[in-house]
Every structure is written in structure tokens, then in C-alpha cells.
Amino acid sequence: MTAASNTIQIRHQDAHAFVVSLLQASGVPQKNSEIVARGLVQADLRGVESHGINRIPSYLARIRSGVLDPKAEPTVTKVTPVVAQVDGHNGFGFPAAHLGMATAIEMAQTFGIGMVSVKHSNHFGMSAWIVQQAIDAGMMSLVFTNSSPALPVWGGKSQLMGVSPIACGAPGGENSIPFILDMAPSVAARGKIHKALRRGEKIPKDWALDSEGRPADDPAEALKGVMLPMGGPKGSALAIMMDVFSGVLSGSAFAGGVTGPYDTTKPGDVGHFFMAIKPDLFMSLEDFRSRMDVLYQKVVESDKMDGVDRIYFPGEIEQLSEKKRRSEGIPFVEAEIDALNKEADKLKVAKIRVHG
Template structure:
């Protein structure tokens, strides 16, 4: 059950604590209460904990200039403030102005049907279309909105323009004992990656380890999805990919590496440990979401062409889309050497080696929108005491870490905890931002398929 005003999370203060601060937007007498309750009821699609959302909201309210609150649900009519009807890119995204974004909830069942039908309309068979839909919904259920249904617009564009071949299947380039290289022939990244990880799992079961590099594929969604495929079968799973040039090397001003994520999974069930993160400070999807929401970049995630930090999400995206590209994402650790950004740069190079170099495919530096490379690995635990023993030790380590005292009021977690919690909550619906919701409607019109409706909540009627 989703936490709400009458069923609050034990870690989230009641809405009264927020509304009692005395802030009110002009013309919206209870705007704070509306958004407060919204943050409680809506499982907002982000890896951030709900408590973090509320804390960030409280901070924003305290430091913001008053502005009308924009929050709509299905059937909300047209009486919202003018600036809510027509959002413009903020002149100064780096300020403290509060922007409250509209979200809608969609039935998972209805959304899955819609996504499957769209992919069938684009040339996939029913089984493959259903699997692709599964991967997108899985991301949204886990709170990874950057790689959920908001990616449908990108996939639809590439399918319509022949950049993804719905009929392509991976073929073997080389296969020697525990290792193999596959060619994806510009197929759908999720399908190519599923087959590659299944091959890696088979090799691990026969040889103790399996490593499969892939070339000429496409965006594959969340790397963690494939790492979990191996972990669910009692193995250690690893997945990585390169991408278009997005990340700026230390001391440079131009992008040369992808976001190059690394995913690792071990254990099963509630105690499964899943690490899935870009080697850039954030993935590009996080910037895309901020642009949709009209929000600035809070951290030092990106730089301009002179290597200076850029907090304007729309400007960062414009620079990344420019020809040639200008600036880009910072590596883990940030720009320069002060916070050891060269370590993130080095990790990105490691991923580039496993993906682009081992597969014989394109490097991020040479990529222009397609022909992406991946690498998948599965490791048998039989030589290390077996999956049950390793899993129990992972669970015990996680328990000890979670039991550590907090110094800032936030629980000590292990990788995968937030996503697993969101997954357990989001059993019947997922939440998407209104910009993505409009994109679904547009794709529905284009394909002649009815887009999923928003679910209205009684609390906002």
C-alpha cells in the first residue's frame, strides 16, 4: 500500500509539520498541503527516498520566492495559474525558485498493453514487444524514471527512422569456451542484451564464468536488469554498456566517453544486492527528466565547453545535442582532480574497454546515435561455497550495514534497497511526469493506439 496522509511512512513527518511553516502561494491557500500530500501518495519515480523528497520540498519552500503551485490530476479543469499552463525555460535555473511538477499515475496493466501494442506496431513480434514493455515498467516500478517509459519517445523515434531494426537478432562473431562476442545488427538493445546475458549465464554454469561482449546494439534500458537476471539464478551478474559521447574526461571540455554504467548483482529475494550506476556523475536520463520538469541541475553534474560547472539542465541538453557536442557530464568525482574525478574517468575507460574494445565495435568517441556496445558477465558461486552460503553472507553484511547508526536522520542502506522498496510499493500503478504522459498520448495518436488514461485520486478532486 502506498504511504499517504492516513498511512504515512514511519520515516516521513506528517504533512502538518510542513503546512505549519506558514508558507502559502498567492492564490493557492492550501498549495503546500496539496503538494505535501501528493509527495506522500504518489510514489514519485526516482531512486530518492520519499523522506528525501519531503526534506527537499521543505527546504525548497523555506528558500523559495512565492509562486503558484502547479499540480493537476485527471479532469482538473483549466483554472490553474497562467504560468502553469505555459511553462517556459527558467531564465535562471540556478536560483532557489520552487518548481512543483505535475505527475500522473497509470495502471501497470493498461500501460503494459499500450507499450506492447506500440512495439508490435513498430515491427516486433508479440513476445518480444511484451518483454521490452516489461523492462520499461520494471524501471518505473523501481523508481528509475530516467530509464522507464520516458524512454519510449526515443525508441519510437529511432524505430521510425530505421536506427533500430525490429527484426534483427544477435549472431555469434566468436565463441571460445567461457567467452563470446555477438553482433546485434542494430537490433533492439533489450532483446540483444537478454540473449547475451542468457549466453553468459549458460557459459558460467558450464565453465564457472561467462563473458559476452556485444557490438552494434542499441540503448538497453537499465544495466541492473541484466545483472539481476544472473543473480536470480544464483550467480553473480555484471552488465555494462558504452553510449554516445557524454562524459568529459578530466581537464577536457568535450565529451569523449559514454555514461558507461556498471551493474553488479548478487544474492536473491529481499536481500539481493544490486549496484547499478553510471561512471559519469549521473546518467543522461536524469538530465532529460530535469528538462521535462523545468528544473535545474542541483549538483555539479555537467560542464560547459570551458570546463565550468553548468546547472542549467536545458542548456546542458542543447550542448549535448549540438554538432559538434559541447561540454557534457562530469565523471564520478566531478570536474578536475580536487574530488578525484579522474577515478570516475578511469572507471569509464574500463567500461569502454569491456564494451567497445573487446567487442570490436564502436567506441563512444566515434558513436553517433547507434551501434552501441555492451558487455555481460556471470560468475558461478559453486567454487565459493555455493549460492545459498554466499547469499546468506551477503544478507548478513547488508543487515550489519543497515543497523549502523545514522548521523543525519536518514537510514543507512545498501545498493538496491530504495529500488526494491519502490518495486514492492508500485504493484498496480506507476507514476510518470506530465511531459512523459503527453508523449505517450502523441505516440498513441501516431500509431492509432489508445494511450493509457491517468488515474485520478479522490484526494485531489
């Protein structure tokens, strides 16, 4: 632990191995354990700790309560040559999402585009890891999901819509990085409030309202109330859009019916929507990548407003974080390590290794 930052460094390889051991001890097959671990650790590497391995205790609690099937294997059904549906069978959302995007990519490689709807799934962590899966295959992508009610519709005051992330991506060129957008339709992701609660931190008062409708800086009180949509009615409409594409279309829960990853009373029934698109449908791949280079340079070299030292491309800050954390380790606070090790004790597996 370092005195200055009061954090403990964990190597990403050790975090991955630890998560796999917990999941396998909980009945999750090896292949699926690896997929879940990769998605969670990638979030921590990218600095999105709200969706990293600290999610594991809540996932394991859902397994123990019988509302998430650790052994479930997702299945895929082709609908047309470019459309398919994955049934998650109430297993982890990560394998269902991985299969969904892999299927979309396979169809896009032949037909230029692939679309997959996923039903009866669960939380799949950070959307950016699925976008990255498509980028690694040279594909553009759309990644949608719905989630448990946390956000009021514009003009309302009760939880109805989920803080459901909107994500998409495209490969970069020789002199640029991939475009990766992953954002919530709320002012902040709800996972950031859970992170603040774990760490004993306050939150900004423009993130959420408490149960009485007052701005909340106490994360415990914020979790009793509602998240605030970004841009007022615009954020509310985006949240509804996620429900249309992910819930209504798939046949999964919608309109406030999704169960959250911290709820141990019933299955999640989360829906997702994925699309993979070949970037060279309208021009050569070389031309596409060259145009992405131009876009990147135009964005990052834009004239800066007062007080701004650097302009970043969407996803660039997270990619820089990943590079740093791969070499230096992922920072955790002691309370987070203790919570993870309690799960290790319950399952009689080795505790997480601390860097240095």
C-alpha cells in the same frame, strides 16, 4: 491527477501493454516487444524514470528515421565453452542484452562462469534489469556497456567518453536482499537531465557544464555541454574502462564513436559486456547465502552519522520503490503522458490507461 504532487498514476501492467502495442505497431516482433517493455517498466517501478517508458518516443524516432532496425534478431556465436559473442544486428539493445545474459547464465550453470561480448547493439535502458535477470537465475553478474560521448576525460573539456553505467549483482540470503549496484561514472546519469528537461525542472549545478564550460542548472544548456565525472579522474577512468570492455573488446564503436539514443542520424553501434558467475564455486550455496546475510546485516546496522535515519544496502531503495509502485502505480507528469500519447496517435493504437 493529484493536486499535491501534480502526477498521474499508471499501473505497471498498463504501461507494459502500452509499450508493447507501440512497438508492435512499429514492426518490432512480439517477443522482442515484451523484452523491451519489461526492461523499461522495471526502471519506472524502481524509480529510475530517466530510463523508463519515457524513452519510447526517442526509440520510435530512430525507427522512423531508419537508423534502428525494429525487426532485427540478435544472434549468438560460441567462441569457447565459457565465451560467446552476440551480434545485435542494429536492433533494440534489450533483446541483444537479454540473449547475452541468458547465454552467459547457461554457460555458468555448466562451467561455473560465462562471459559474453555484444556488438552492433543499441541502448538497453537500465542496467539493473539485466543484473536482475542473473539474480533470478541464482547468479552473480557483471554488466557493462559503453554509450555516446557526454563526458570529458579528466583534464579535457570536450565530450569523448560515454556516461556508461557500471553494474553488478549477487543473490541475497534468507534474511537479506540481493546486492544490485547500477551507477554511472558521472555525478548523475545523463538520462536524469533529459528527465528534468521533460518536466521543466532545474538540475543541481554540480552535474554538468554548459557549452561555455560554466556550471549549468538549465537542463537544455547542460545537454549542449558536458557531464561531470564523479570523483574527478576516478570517474573518468571508469568511463574509459567501460569503453575498453564494451567497445574495444567487442568490435563495436568506441572512443566517442557510439551514437546516442536521441540521435536519429546513424546507427548506435553500442557494445556490451556480460559475465555470469555461480555463487557456489568456492563454498556451498547455503554458506554463500549465509555470508550475504551477515554482510547485509553489518551494512544496514552500521552506526549512523548525524542526520541519517536509515542505512540502505545497494539497490534496496529501488527495491522498496518497486514494491510500492507495483501496488500504487507509477507517477508521471502530464507532459510525459501527452508525449507518449502522441506516439499512440501516430501509430493509431490506444492511448495509455490512467490509474483510477
